[in-house]
Amino acid sequence: MSLDLGETLESPSSPATDSVATPPPPTSATPTAIPRIALVGTPNCGKTALFNALTGARQKVANYAGVTVERKEGPVVAADGWRGRVVDLPGTYSLRARSPDEAVTRDVVLGRFAGEAEPDVIICVADATNLRLVLRLALELKSVGRPMVLALNMFDIAERQGWRIDVERLSRELGVPVVTTVATRKRGMETLLDAVRGLAVRPIEAHAWREPTSTELRVAHREAERIRKACVTQPTQPDTLTGRLDSVLLHPIAGSAILLTVLFLMFQAVFTWAQPVMDLIKAGFDHLATLVAQVMPEGVLRSLITDGVISGVGSVLVFLPQILILFLFIILLEDFGYMARAAFLMDKVMGGAGLHGRAFIPLLSSFACAIPGIMGARVIDSKRDRLTTILVAPLMTCSARIPVYTLIISAFIPNKTVWGFVNLQGLVMFGLYGAGIVSALLVGFIIRKLFWRGASEPFIMELPAYKLPDAKNVIMGVLTRAKIFLRRAGTVILSMMILIWFLSSVPGKPAGAVGPAIDYSFAGMIGHFIEPVLRPIGFNWQIAVALIPGMAAREVSVAALGTVYAVAGGAEAVGPLGNALHNQWSMPTALAFLAWFIFAPQCASTFGVVKRETNSWAWPTAMFAYMMALAYLAAFAAFHIAKASGL
Amino acid sequence: MFSGRAKSPESSGVVPLGSAARGFSGVVVGVGVASNDGGLQAGELERRLLEIGFVEGARVEILHEGAIGRDPIAVRLDDMRVALRRREANAVMVQADAGEAAYLTAAE
Numbered sequence A: 001m002s003l004d005l006g007e008t009l010e011s012p013s014s015p016a017t018d019s020v021a022t023p024p025p026p027t028s029a030t031p032t033a034i035p036r037i038a039l040v041g042t043p044n045c046g047k048t049a050l051f052n053a054l055t056g057a058r059q060k061v062a063n064y065a066g067v068t069v070e071r072k073e074g075p076v077v078a079a080d081g082w083r084g085r086v087v088d089l090p091g092t093y094s095l096r097a098r099s100p101d102e103a104v105t106r107d108v109v110l111g112r113f114a115g116e117a118e119p120d121v122i123i124c125v126a127d128a129t130n131l132r133l134v135l136r137l138a139l140e141l142k143s144v145g146r147p148m149v150l151a152l153n154m155f156d157i158a159e160r161q162g163w164r165i166d167v168e169r170l171s172r173e174l175g176v177p178v179v180t181t182v183a184t185r186k187r188g189m190e191t192l193l194d195a196v197r198g199l200a201v202r203p204i205e206a207h208a209w210r211e212p213t214s215t216e217l218r219v220a221h222r223e224a225e226r227i228r229k230a231c232v233t234q235p236t237q238p239d240t241l242t243g244r245l246d247s248v249l250l251h252p253i254a255g256s257a258i259l260l261t262v263l264f265l266m267f268q269a270v271f272t273w274a275q276p277v278m279d280l281i282k283a284g285f286d287h288l289a290t291l292v293a294q295v296m297p298e299g300v301l302r303s304l305i306t307d308g309v310i311s312g313v314g315s316v317l318v319f320l321p322q323i324l325i326l327f328l329f330i331i332l333l334e335d336f337g338y339m340a341r342a343a344f345l346m347d348k349v350m351g352g353a354g355l356h357g358r359a360f361i362p363l364l365s366s367f368a369c370a371i372p373g374i375m376g377a378r379v380i381d382s383k384r385d386r387l388t389t390i391l392v393a394p395l396m397t398c399s400a401r402i403p404v405y406t407l408i409i410s411a412f413i414p415n416k417t418v419w420g421f422v423n424l425q426g427l428v429m430f431g432l433y434g435a436g437i438v439s440a441l442l443v444g445f446i447i448r449k450l451f452w453r454g455a456s457e458p459f460i461m462e463l464p465a466y467k468l469p470d471a472k473n474v475i476m477g478v479l480t481r482a483k484i485f486l487r488r489a490g491t492v493i494l495s496m497m498i499l500i501w502f503l504s505s506v507p508g509k510p511a512g513a514v515g516p517a518i519d520y521s522f523a524g525m526i527g528h529f530i531e532p533v534l535r536p537i538g539f540n541w542q543i544a545v546a547l548i549p550g551m552a553a554r555e556v557s558v559a560a561l562g563t564v565y566a567v568a569g570g571a572e573a574v575g576p577l578g579n580a581l582h583n584q585w586s587m588p589t590a591l592a593f594l595a596w597f598i599f600a601p602q603c604a605s606t607f608g609v610v611k612r613e614t615n616s617w618a619w620p621t622a623m624f625a626y627m628m629a630l631a632y633l634a635a636f637a638a639f640h641i642a643k644a645s646g647l
Numbered sequence B: 001m002f003s004g005r006a007k008s009p010e011s012s013g014v015v016p017l018g019s020a021a022r023g024f025s026g027v028v029v030g031v032g033v034a035s036n037d038g039g040l041q042a043g044e045l046e047r048r049l050l051e052i053g054f055v056e057g058a059r060v061e062i063l064h065e066g067a068i069g070r071d072p073i074a075v076r077l078d079d080m081r082v083a084l085r086r087r088e089a090n091a092v093m094v095q096a097d098a099g100e101a102a103y104l105t106a107a108e
Ligand SMILES: Nc1nc2c(ncn2[C@@H]2O[C@H](COP(=O)(O)OP(=O)(O)OP(=O)(O)O)[C@@H](O)[C@H]2O)c(=O)[nH]1
Pocket: A041, A042, A043, A044, A045, A046, A047, A048, A049, A050, A060, A061, A062, A063, A064, A065, A066, A067, A068, A069, A089, A090, A091, A092, A153, A154, A155, A156, A157, A181, A182, A183, A184, A185, A335, A467, A470, A473
């Protein structure tokens, strides 16, 4: 009898199965087949780092439990040309999966994953400095009956701390080969592969795994503890740094103050550090536009390039430095080991809002983008807690809102210092992020109160040891984001911009007409058609034009405004978009625009992911409806309050 | 809900982990015995606690407490650190180390 809470919500792409062992399928290890090797282990032991080291992939590695929530496969080639396929899996303490991510691991290991045979070899990955739980897991994995290798990973740390591990004895006790590895330095990879190859040819035993009872768990724990005592001696230089740092970072008062300061600094940095580089990029694009205007004859093509491509895509690319600074901060926090501490500090607040304590990590990563945040919610075992997290994740201020916020803030909020040291623009930015967080908590609270009363799920989470972020990993992470951003600019944003330019220029101005051409274009017509709906919240028809393509991606709204105002003003208006807005919008309109973007459902791919994760259109639809309603209300309130107070 | 300090040590000195205060150190003597008002069946919570290492004989020490209501708690559990809410911690029975020394062994 199983109690699979995780499965009540569509367990991503895994067939629903009961936990009773099924007879093994015919063995797949024919000599010609390429062997498949599964990486299994407790959370945060370095499985993905090992996967990257073996396959040369660049999957996300970070210092908290629950980074990997999907199955990833990649090829491995040994020095002598031998080939295999490696499968990276979410971390788990047992095969008795409780959450959707753990269900993936269970299903792959037991050969229940849709259309997939069992792996030929299992590499059980262990954090060499934290063996107790993984030894029990290794015993459980052995009962699956697959050939197995134990990789004692993070062996560099174990050596530094002076752990003494009797590898041969451990291998004898467990009855499997044991290899030491340092995944982040690619040490021990050939030895590991040799050990795997020695097993891949072995016949496969029938597997006999079934869900252990609590008594069996205790017995296995005792056996694991016996093995550990026999093979491992305590470190001579244990990690005291983590304890000392925690006494500050988890301090009830100092810890919360530090968390707030870190977030505050992050948004100040996004605003102030990025400025010089942004000015440089902006100047570059302005220069380019003038250059093109000089060398190209006046005409349709020149308009497309200056108004559509340069002022549109350029207006988005300018924000690259800000987005990278934000990612730098998030990656540093993740690698350092701070995320789990933030979740600890926020647990009560999250719990009060009806959210699961662990939800803070997916929500914090939603600052980068809601999509990994929504997928990260797979680590939450309860269906309701997970759905609530998914529903509120898009309220967290993702990096695609940065262009919108920055543009409006720098056009309307004076760049001055308040209270001696705080940059006012940075403060408003912090406020917008705060508004996102507070509304996510409020919506979570309301969902919980209205629909899902009842007790919340347990919160039990390992706190990893702090690690100095690895420079290479950090740089790779930031560069990956830069590439993703540039690719978006070159594809989605560029094609939207060409479309918008087209709609804004066609059909051309009738002979003898007064006013700019855009008034007579399709875009103008659409904008004027929608405007009445948006007038109560202070939006003009140009904004209406920009909002529609913004549905594809939020940044496009900024680019679209650039094009709309550039086309409207003629070629000479190519220049700072902020100035154009400053002259054309009232303060209440600008504030309403900001308020709108806190809530507006404006990213098609987010809805796609919510559909995939919940396996129904009902949830993305509900999400769209509630976000749209909130956006309209918030913009309405912002516009009228600002107007009434004479701004 | 829970008393802030460890309950005045009974003759046995066995208390639920969820009722112990920061600085407490001792040994796990039972898991899954306390009443559980949570959304889980007691047996399920027991297995989860066992899987993350709360097993009879394990050493525990309460390192930190949350700011609001002193909840959740961060404990050292043998060689690892675990955060959990007091409600779940109540299902773990712990025996305090002998004497008052238990209170003095704060986090290094
Ligand atoms: N020093 C050292 N650090 C390592 C080693 N392997 C992994 N790490 C670090 O350990 C942390 C966790 O690594 P991951 O590869 O993300 O761990 P994982 O097992 O995939 O974690 P989940 O996907 O969350 O289960 C990261 O901070 C890595 O940089 C190693 O051999 N030595």
